[in-house]
Structure formats: structure tokens, C-alpha cells
Amino acid sequence: ATLDDVKARGELNCGVNTGLVGFAAPDANGNWSGFDVAICKAVAAAVLGDASKVKYVPTTGQTRFTALASGEVDILSRNTTWTFSRDADLKFTFIGVNYYDGQGFMVNKSLGVTSAKELDGATVCIQTGTTTELNLADFFKTNNMTYSPVTIETNAEGEQQFLAGACDAYTTDASGLAATRAAFANPDDYVILPEIISKEPLGPLVRHGDDQWADITRWAMNALIAAEEYGVTSANIEELSKGTENPEINRLLGAGEDNLGAMIGLEKDWAKKAIIGAGGNYGEIFAATIGESTPIGLARGLNAQWTQGGLLYTPPFR
Amino acid sequence: MSDTHAQTVAYVRETMLPQATPPVSEVGAIKWLRENLFSGVLNTILTLVGIAAVIWVVQAALPWFLHGVWRANSLSECRQIIAESWGEGAHGACWAVIRERWNQFLFGFYPRDLYWRPVLALALLFVALAPILFAELPRKLIWASALYPAVAYILLWGGSLWVPISVMAGFGVGWLGLAIARRTGLPLLAPLAAVLLPLLWWLLLAGPAAGMLERAVPLWVQEVRSDKFGGFVLSITIGVAAIVLSLPLGVVLALGRRSDMLLVKALSVGFIEFIRGVPLITLLFTASLLLNYFLPPGTNFDIILRVIIMVTLFAAAYIAEVIRGGLAALPRGQYEAADSLGLDYWKSMQLIVLPQALKISIPGIVSTFIGLFKDTTLVIFVGLLDPLKGITDAVRAAIEWKGVYWEPFIFVGAIFFIFNFGMSRYSMYLERKLKRDHR
Amino acid sequence: MATVSDAPKASFRLSMLIYDTRYRSITIQVVVLLLFMAGAAWLVDNTVRNLAALGKDFSFGFLWNRAGYDINQMLVQYSNDSTHGRAMLIGLLNTLLVAFMSCVAATVLGVIIGVLRLSPNWIIGRLTTVYVEMFRNIPVLLWILVAYAVFTEVLPAPNAFRGDNPTASMILFDSVALTNRYTAIPDPMFARSLGNIDVGLFLVSLDLVAIIAVITGSVLVNRKILASATAVQNATGVRPVTWWKSILVLVAPVVLLLLALGFHAERPVLRGFNFTGGLDVSNSLMALWLGLTLYTAAFIAEIVRAGIGAVSRGQTEAAFALGLRPNRTMSLVILPQALRVIVPPLISQYLNITKNSSLAIAVGYMDLRGTLGGITLNQTGRELECVLLMMLIYLTISLLISGAMNVYNNSVKLKER
Amino acid sequence: MSDPQFAREIDRSHMQVSDEIAIQITNMNKWFGSFHVLRDINLTVMRGERIVIAGPSGSGKSTLIRCINRLEEHQSGRIIVDGTELTSDLKNIDKVRSEVGMVFQHFNLFPHLTILENLTLAPIWVRKVPKREAEETAMYFLEKVKIPEQALKYPGQLSGGQQQRVAIARSLCMKPRIMLFDEPTSALDPEMIKEVLDTMIGLAEEGMTMICVTHEMGFAQAVANRVIFMDQGQIVEQNEPYEFFNNPKSERTKLFLSQILGH
């Protein structure tokens, strides 16, 4: 079972993006950080008790699924869209959605384009092996337009091609576009077009067939979301884990009688470790990595808690 | 002697003529120019074209090199400095990126305080090669060389010292098995013992034994995980490991290909031609995508190790062809002499044929290594940080260095060039030396 | 001297399996076979169990499913509604295209450099040496990336051609535009086109067929002319001048045909985001082509140099002493001998080019690896099938090439005692 | 006719022939593919015999003696060497090979080993003699062929004649009971031939059973007790040397001798 393998290895292999600022990117010393990376840390903290026991495996749009299928990574946390065929045909289990997204386009302001419908005949940079590749074909077809794809492996390459003018538009998940644009020298020269041409619910995934592992990872992620919902933050978590009035929080943090951890083969305070390891609850992570105060500047939008009018709605810890 | 010698005037030279200096046209700069640059219309044109090409390249590239900036913290700072000192619109190299990140190109993300370990491993490699390359050194040193893989492993990856020790112990087990089986005198038992016992040891006992010993007597060296490997440390590790490991396999394949046994020959030929017929990339993909399908469920090991396995198989096919050439270059008489002295197949291979064939093959092996070393850049396509694209992309991902292209290419290219040019010169020297020695 | 009686009829003993040369090799082969089969069975068994664990099967049915993705460079029709199988075909053709283009260019460049390397000209000698050493000792991937960077970073984007004061302009009488996406070249068009016929797998342009047929015919006629010139030479000793006949025969019919078909070239024009009307040769193809060409030409140059060097000086001297002129010496004496030395390694360079073309991955060129081994593999999750199929195809190409080499080798082998 | 080279008195005291059979070849045939190289060879060699085989090029001389230590396989008939029949049984082959020494035209010394190592290799690895002992034996035989001072050199540093003597010593180190020589002097310069022939005469004087393919007729007359003439894969004539040279029976032999001695 994957859990045993991870424990025996003492290290979690986590598939991440090759470099998408805010979501997953290494610094000059090879230390990874970002919104997707936080999931890896949460899982590692929950399972191994140490958020640093992660081996990050950079994957491209193309290599990610084989890396997961072949067992090279235990979990893939890399802006991956949950689709029917990936679930059913590629045999992966999506453990939830950590970011509700949609596909968009980015163009140079000087082109004067204001709508994706004006892109007839354009050259479009696109990461290969992605849903966006398929959406793009559909979008242009339904709108009776033509385009010429420039297929690239990684976001870095896409960026390079786009900046050099080798393509008129760059398309990928809107969040990815924002992250990419944030890293430009003059972000203001580029606009992200208003059209969102698809649904891209992004989430971590694991292999079919190991339900225990799926549960662990799913609930590690849910713990982060739930923590935000219940107001558990990295600042007050130590305090709250001593026990509170709220039985839900107690169950989450393992402060009460119930030992949810045991049910998934982990310690009682697994969720507390996960939250601390990830660097706080979902909201804190969001704010620190991709939120409005960061260069990427994404608003919570759909990714707000259900209580705030968003779609984040974690099942109860019970 | 009856015929006429009407014209035959007997002639004897009384004084010998001294060496005369040649006419001016035959010496000095004029002759050199005439012969080397302007010996005809075509040649004159070529010379002019050549000079034009040189001037063009220099004119295009030299300012860029000369305007190079070595101290800056980001590309934009570089550009600013260049604009300030050479005027608006001037181009210049931003060598600062190399100055800042050279260590990543060389060592990947290897911990800085441990850089001495890969460096030492490389230095020891040359020490270990010495007894093989220079026949003058005492033969006993070969044993020290045999220990090198274990030492290199510990230096590069660290971890428990007992792991390489118990792996090396496998060879000891094989040797012991061989010795004991020889005593029994049963046929075939000896080779079987020599092969099977170590295999059993490695598969079943080596791991637990290493674990137990570690618990009893901890011998721990700070561990460096594979994902920290990158840059030239990665390239050299893969290249050297693959070439070293492929040698024994290559020898077996070469012998197999020369065997009279149809099946053995067919299998060897099939393997060699298959490996040589597909691009290395597909083999690397096999390493990263398919190896886990082919191995028992649940096995999963390090991607670097898997890549080394595939690259080893790849190199083995090429080495086999090199060694086959070496074997073919041995005169038949050597085989016959060995036979007539009563040496059996394996002994005559071990004592007579292989020592000579391998020696002849060294230049070919060096060339194979050069090719392999260049090919290690392909590991980027299975997600390892090769020096060329992997590290360069990683460096460029940093906001401050976004947009640098040529400098990393030039730096990495120069290092490859120095290594490979050096090695190819060395192999040429060896070739000439072998020819001189005429074995 | 006692004579020996007949050999005792040796009965079969078990130890003979090992000690008898007749059986020994059979024994060993049987053992090897068993080991091999055990190994193969082990691999297959593992694979089957792994597939079962993942809930996958092994089938090539996906090749007939809709691919759904677009490819920007294709030789025959393809759209995102085509099947994965067809995408694979596009990839294969793209592989063959770039391999073929690189082989031709690398041969031309390599031969030129190899010959120049032999020149007594000091400057040229140095320059070619620098070229050869530089390209040989640096990974081909770097050259491909450099070529690609040159194309994308140095050339202007199409919109630089726009406006009243364009910062870039087309070359060759406004017929070719070098952009950082592609090179737009004029598209050959036929006013009175013969149309296409569908051969099942793809459409074939009858115009092209007609042109090829006419060229083939011309070449055959030209051969006749040369043969008759040889016949005249054999009979009279003097070789008639034929070059003008050859040129006429080779050029005139094609020109006439083109005129008849109403041949004209449609120039690329900038319309909207991109040039339209012409043919776009993508930069990924150009970069791959250039990188492979420059790299391989260095090796070919060495092969050519070695080949010509392998013909001893004595051969030239003997030819000169017989009164043969240098150009005849080259064509009658040196080249036929040098070619025997040159062609086999040259063909293995072709093999290397084909294999190295899989580096298309670095520049996003949609070759076999990019389609079958890339997008298709990824969208369908059939890594086992895709990688095996891809290897099989590459292997087939390699075997065909080396088969051709063996045929050549056998046909020119020097006769010896 | 007698060659001045061998004018020195050859000591024939040990050269008597015993009545023990060393080699017995009966009805032996060999084909290379469909080419019948050896036809119905019958030959019995007694211990202590010195046999010279002569014959035109391609007549199968080399093939015949190579069959005797199974460097070539025969297809029918029997070859019994020292009581051991050569069949496909490896044990017998090993046995015969360690009893029979062979010296080749091109010496075939191992160039990567010193002379001493060349000599001790087979004793150590085949006979399993301790190294010290093997080296003593080696030095003994090197003295015998008169080049002990070369022991630590490599073959490439020796002249052809010296190399051939080393090759003989190498065979002797295996203490063979029979020695085969295949044109041992034909690759040598004239000056060196004598050194090698002298060595061989020394061997003959000590009573070694020898079969020697050679065209050195002086040697044949001085040393051999029987000369065999082969042509087209058959033994055409055999006789004692004096008779053979002075009174050849068959036409072919006469023709051959006239060519050989005439040149």
C-alpha cells in the first residue's frame, strides 16, 4: 500500500509543476514553495509528521500522468483538471478540488485584441498534454475560427515563446496565466482576455486502487479547507488544539475523544500537523502564495468558502 | 658487353656541391603565403571568403563579449550597466548570471557545504583509472580500483556505509561460492554458484544485513538525495556509471555475438541491434514510464538509478560493438595457441584474449564515452536536471534572470567542449600509441 | 604395428551433455533459452499483473479514436477530428521529413567542409577544423536549442512587418518572410490543376504526380543520352559533348508542363495575425533541421576527409603519371575508391540523424515522439502501447537503413585473394 | 646434398625408437565443407620417432597435424594419441592437448605477457603448478633454448628466431610427450633459422617424439627417422630420409623434390 511505502521510505514523492510561480516553483537553492506545494507538505506532515520530508518531482503536462501511474510519485499536486476520462480512463482518483479555474487567453496589449473571438488566424502557444489543448481546438471550431498551435512542454518555454512574439496568444488556466504574467518584467503590457472558455476544476490526484491513500490525501486537503471554515489558523492552532468548545474543531485537531486519525491509519493529531506543515489553513496559503497581496494577485472568487459565496465546501469531519 | 656506348661519358664528380639556399620563392613568408593562401584563383577566393567570415563573426560577437558584465544581480541590472557604459542600444553579455549560478550548473542543488564530495569522487576516479590505463603501475592497484564504485557511491549519495559494503560483499560471496564449488569438482556447479549466490545475496540478504549492521554499528555519512543532483555532477555520474557498468555487459554481448552457438548469437545480435536501432530518448522514456510495468508490483526505485540502468544497456550495445572490433583484430593464432596449450574457453578469454582485445578497444571506449556524455543531456526529458536545459531553465525561472539565453548556452557548451575535446585528443593519442606499439 | 579395431560404440551418458562437444553447445543453448524465456515470462507476468493492478488493458484500439488535438505542421490532411492513428502517421511523416531534409543538407555541408579541410589553404583549414571540433564536441541538443533561440529571439514577429513603417521586411523580392514563428515561402499553385486523387490514406496531388513522372522521364532520357555518348566514345574514342543536350532534356519538359498547368507561386501576405497564402515552414522544423545538419555535418566532414585520405597518394600519382587530368583523376580514380570508405559510416550517420530527430521534443516539433509518444500517450494514458509502438517504428526505420547499407557494402566490396 | 648446417655430429644415442605407440591414426578423413582435405590417412607414430612431413602447399600437412591436437575436428576414422582417443569428449581433448605441444609458423606468443609469463601461464592455469615451481621450470627451458636473459622482456622485443625458441620452450613447459611443429622456420630470416633448428635437434637428441612439417631438407636428413610426403590430402609416400631423398618412388615425389632442391 502506498501509505506503507511512504512510511518505509520516510519521504513523500510529490509530483509538481516544473515551475509556475505561486503554485509550485523552486528557489535558487532548490526549495519548493507555492499553492500546490502546500498540499504536498500537508500530506507529508500528516503521514510522516515532517513537512520537509517531500521529494518534489517536477512534471510537465505530458509527463505528469505517467509519473503518477508508474509510481514515481505518490500524489500529483499540479494544477490538473478533473475530467471524466482522466478519472475513468486514465484510472486516477481526484481527491477534490483545490482551485476552481477556467481556461483563458493572454495577449500583448499592443495587438489591440479585446476578446478571444478576435483571435481568428492567430498563433497560440499551448502546453501539450493538457485539457487546454483540447478545449482550444473545440473553442476555435465552435466559433468557426482557425489558429495555429505552437506546442510547448513547460510554462517557462511558453513564457519565452510568448514574450518573443512567437505566438500571439498564450492560453492555459486563468490562474496559470496570472501567475505567468506576474513573473513578467512588464506585466502591464499584457492583458488576460475576459473569456473563460472552459471549466477547469484543479485538484490533486492519486492512483486508482488504493482507497486508504486516497482518503488520507483527500482529508488532508479537506482539513486545510475546513480549518479555514472553522477559523483555525496557524496563529491559534496550538491554542485550539488544547481543546475547544466546538466539537468539530476538536475532532479535526484530535483534541477531543474521537480519534479520526486512527481510521485512516494516522496519528490522532494528523490534521493539526498537516495544517501546520502546509503553513496554515487554505485561506492563509492562498493569501501567501497567490492571493491579492502577492504579485500574482488572484481574487478568491469561486474559491471562497461556501459561507462566503464561493464553492469551497468540505464534507464534515465526523 | 658488346653494345656501343657512344654517348656514355664516364663522369666522376670531384667536389661535392654544398647545400645552396633556395630561391626566394621557395622560403619565408612569401612562399608560405603563396602556397597556403594564394596558390590559385580558387584558393585566393577561399582565402578572401575565409577572412570575410572571420571578420564578420568577430564583428558580430566581439562587442557582445567585450561589453560583458560580470557583477550584477539581475538581467535588468546588467542591461542598465551596459547601457550606461556603452551607450543606449549596446549589446553585451550578462556573465553575472554565470558568476551567480555557476555552482548550479556544476552541482545542481547539491548542498553547498558538500561540494567537496563530488569533486573528490571525480578526482578519485582518475586515481582509480590510473592502474587500468598505465600498464607500468603495479597490478595490485587494480584491487583499489575495484573498490572505487563503493567509495564513489558513498561520496555522492552518502547514507549508511553499510549499504555499499554489503553490496560489495556480494562479490565476496560469489567468489567464496566459486571456491567451494570448485572443491566439490562437480561440473557447472562452480559457474552456477558464482552467479546465483551473489544474486541471492543481493536480492534477499544484502538489504537486511546492511540494516542490521547499521543498527549495530552506525556508520552514517550525511545523505544527499537524488533530487539534489543536477548539472554536470549528474551528467558525469550517469556517464561514468553507465560506461563502467556497461563494460562487463558489453564484453558478454561481444563474446555472445562472436559465439558459434546460434541461439546465443541471435540473442546478442538482437539485443545489440535493438538498442542501437532506437533513439536513446525512447529508452529513457522506458526508464521513466515503463520500467515500473516490467518490474514486480510495488518495486519502485530512484529515477536516477533507473536512468543509469537504461543508459547502461544503451552503452553496452555500443561497447559490445567496440569490443567486437577489438576481438576481431586479434590474430587467430592467439586463440589457437591458447587452445593448444590446453586452456579452456573461459580461461583463454580471461588470460589471453580479453586483456589484448580490451587494450585495443580503449580508444573506441573513450569515443563511446564522449558520445554518452553528450547524450546525458537528454535526461532532461525524463525530468532530471541536466546542465544544458534543466539547470538553464531552472535558472531562467528566477525572475531576475528571465530572458538570458546565450550566456548559459555558452558556459555549458564550453564545459562540454573542454571535456570532450580533451578526451578525444587523448583517445587519438592512445590510438597512435597503440599503432606504434603494434601490440 | 597392431591395427586398432573399430571404435567402441559409445553409449550415451548424462555427463556427455557437458563434456561432449557435440552436446555441450546444445546444452548451453537450452540453458540460455530457458533463462531467456524465464526472463521474458517474468517481465510479461509483471507487466500483466501491474496492468491488472492499475485496471488497464493492453490494446491498440485507441489508435482509432478521435485525437481531438491540433498539429501545426503536417504533410497530409489532419484535423482534430482525425484519429490517433492518423496523428501518429502525421508524426511519422514529420520525422521522416526532418530526417530526410537533415540528411541531404548535412551531406552537402559535410562534403563541402570535408573537402575544404583537405585544402592547402591555411585559413580555410583552420576554420573548418574549428567548425568540426566545435560541433562534434558539444551536445546536439545544445545546437538545436541555440538554433531555436536564434529563430525566436532574433527574427521579428509577423506583426513587425505590418504598418506603414514596418521594422522588418520580406526578402527575395518580397516573396519570403523570415519570422520568429515560421518562414513563409511562396506556395506553388496551379491555375489549371489536375486535381487530387484519394489513395485511401491521403490525397495525392495529380500535379505533383505529373511533375514527378515528367522528371523521371527526363532523367531516363538523359541516361540514354549519356549511354549513347559512352557508346560513341567506345567506338570512336572521342566523347561527344552532351551537356547542352542534358540540360535541354532535363529542363525543357518540366518547364513546359509547369506552363501547361498554369504554375504560379502564391506569395505570402500578412493578413490578420499571420502571413497567409504562402507555405509556412515552422521554426521548430527549421531549428531542428539546422541543429541536426550543423552537428552531423561535422561528423560527415570527418568521414569524407578520412575517406579521401584513405586513398593513397600513390593512386593520384599513378593517375597523373598516366596523363589523367586532376578532374578525371578525381572522378575515375579517387572518388570511386573513397566512396567505398565513405558510404558505410555515412549511412550510419543517417541513422543517427533519424534517431536524433527525436530531439524534436526540445523545440516542440510534432514528430513521431511528439504525437504518438507525446500527446496521444498523454491524452490516452496508454504509455505501454505508445512507447512500444514508437520503438518498433524507429527500429523498423533503422533496420531498413542498415539493410540498405549492407546491400551497398556487399555490392562494392573490393575483391581480394 | 647434406646441408653444411648440420655437419656437426648429431648425437643419436637417445634417438632410438621404442615399440610403444604414440599416435595412431586410422582411416581418417576430413572435409572442409564439401572439400575433402584429408583422405584416408593411416599413420602410426612410435614413441621417440622424429617424423618430417613434406608436400606441396595446400596438400593438407597443416590440417593433418592440427587434427592431432584437435585444433581441427576430423569427420571419420580414428585418432588415438597416447592411448586417448580424440572424440568430441572434452575431457579427452584436454588430456591430449596437455600431452601434445605445438609450435606454430608465426610463433603466436602472447604479446601482452612477458616471456616468463608466457611460459608459466599454461602450467599454472592448466596443470595447477605452484607459481614458484612453474617459474623454475620455465627458467630451465629458457636456458635450454639459450635465452634465459630475456625472461622479463616482452615478445615484441625479441627477434623472430628468439620468439620461436620461446614458443618451443613454452610448449615444453607443459612437459609434453609429443611435439608438433608446423613450418616452424618458414617465417624466419635465414640467419635465424639455424638457431631454431638447433633447438629442435637438441629436442630430438633427448628422445622427444616429434612430427614436423618443414621444407628444411637438411634438417629432415639429419634428424628425421621417417619422411612422409603428402599430396592432395593423401600420404603419397613415406620412407626413411636417405631413401626418400635419393630414391623417391612416386613420380610426384620426384617432381616435388626436383622443385624443392632445385631452387
Added chain:
Amino acid sequence: MSDPQFAREIDRSHMQVSDEIAIQITNMNKWFGSFHVLRDINLTVMRGERIVIAGPSGSGKSTLIRCINRLEEHQSGRIIVDGTELTSDLKNIDKVRSEVGMVFQHFNLFPHLTILENLTLAPIWVRKVPKREAEETAMYFLEKVKIPEQALKYPGQLSGGQQQRVAIARSLCMKPRIMLFDEPTSALDPEMIKEVLDTMIGLAEEGMTMICVTHEMGFAQAVANRVIFMDQGQIVEQNEPYEFFNNPKSERTKLFLSQILGH
């Protein structure tokens, strides 16, 4: 001193020397870089002469005869062959080369062509002879060198002596008026030398003008009408063979002869 090889009576009836000049070399000098290889060479060869050039290695013999058909360029002095002066004028060079045949030490046959093709190549492409006729000539000369049956083989399939005879025939096919030989037998095994020398004697008997660099002194005595001795790039002595061998004048010649004949 006279070699039994040439004991047969050589027919000298055609071997008279005419008084027409075939080659005239005056004050010729040649340098390789700053090394003065040929110094002040003066040599007149009459039609029908058979000249042998001898001298120690490196004395410039090969260079001298290679100057005669401009395989090497001379830097001062004049070389007139058959009335044509050798200058850098290509037409003259072509003319001279088609008049002068040359045979090299290493034969230099074209290995990719059959013997017949080797022989007809130059006549067809240089002399523009019809193929049929060229082949007839070729067969005629092949008969002459006694190997017509090898016409369709490739050079690699012939022995050294046969190859050299083909090389001679190849030169003859161009119907040269002068033949140059540069040590034609020194790369051959002794048995083969004779075949080639016989062929050359045949040529001499037919009155061909020949210049031959050789150390075959028997040949020189039997055939040459003049022997030229070179040393350090100079002609040191020339004389008719008998005098040359039995009564050398200069010290150097004596020394050289003592070495050559002593061995």
C-alpha cells in the same frame, strides 16, 4: 659477380643507342622547403638508352625521376623531354606525361577496376582510343607480361609480381617512348622479383628508353648501358656498368658498392 639469374643470353640486337636526344636535363635544382634535394643535375639520355640509377637512401633518386614527368616540380634549370620543355604550362606537362610511362615501387594499380580496365583507362580517357582498340592493345601487353588470363580479375586477387607486371603493362598501353621505374622490385618477395625483371629485360630488348632506379645489380650489369650513382642530391659518378662495378672511381661509390654487394 654476375648473377646466374641473367645467365640466359640477352638479345641485345635492338639495344643500340641512337643519337637522338630523349631527355635533357641541364643545371636542374630542386628544393623541398629549404632542403636542397637535387643539386645541379646535368643529364642527357639518348633514345634507346637503359640507365640505372643507384645510390644510398635519401640521395634523391626518386625525386629525380619524378621530376622527369613532373610529379615533382623543379625550381631552376631546364628539363626537356622529347623536345618538350617542362614548365608550369599544363599542355606541355600533359604531352610529356603521355610520352613517359612510370612504374612505382608499390604498383599503384587501381583496386576498384579490373586488370583490363586498369589497362584501358588512360588510353580511353587520355588518348581517346576507342574502347575495343584499347582492349586489344591491353590484351596484347598482357600477353607480353604473360598474364592474359588474369584480365578480368581485380588487382587484389593477384600476387605482387603479377601486379607489378600489370603495372608495367598499364604504362605500356599508353605507348610511351620512355619508361621510368622507381625501385620496381623492392616491394616483392624474391621469387617474384625474377618475373618482373624478366619483363623489364624484354622491354630493354625491344629498344625502349628506360631509366630505372634499382639496387638489382645483376639487372644493371645485364641490361643497363649506363649506371648513374647519386649521393646527396648530386650525380657523383656515371659509367658503363662493367667499369662502374669493377672500377669505381669515387670513394663514395666504392663504399656504396662494398655495402650493396657485400650482403
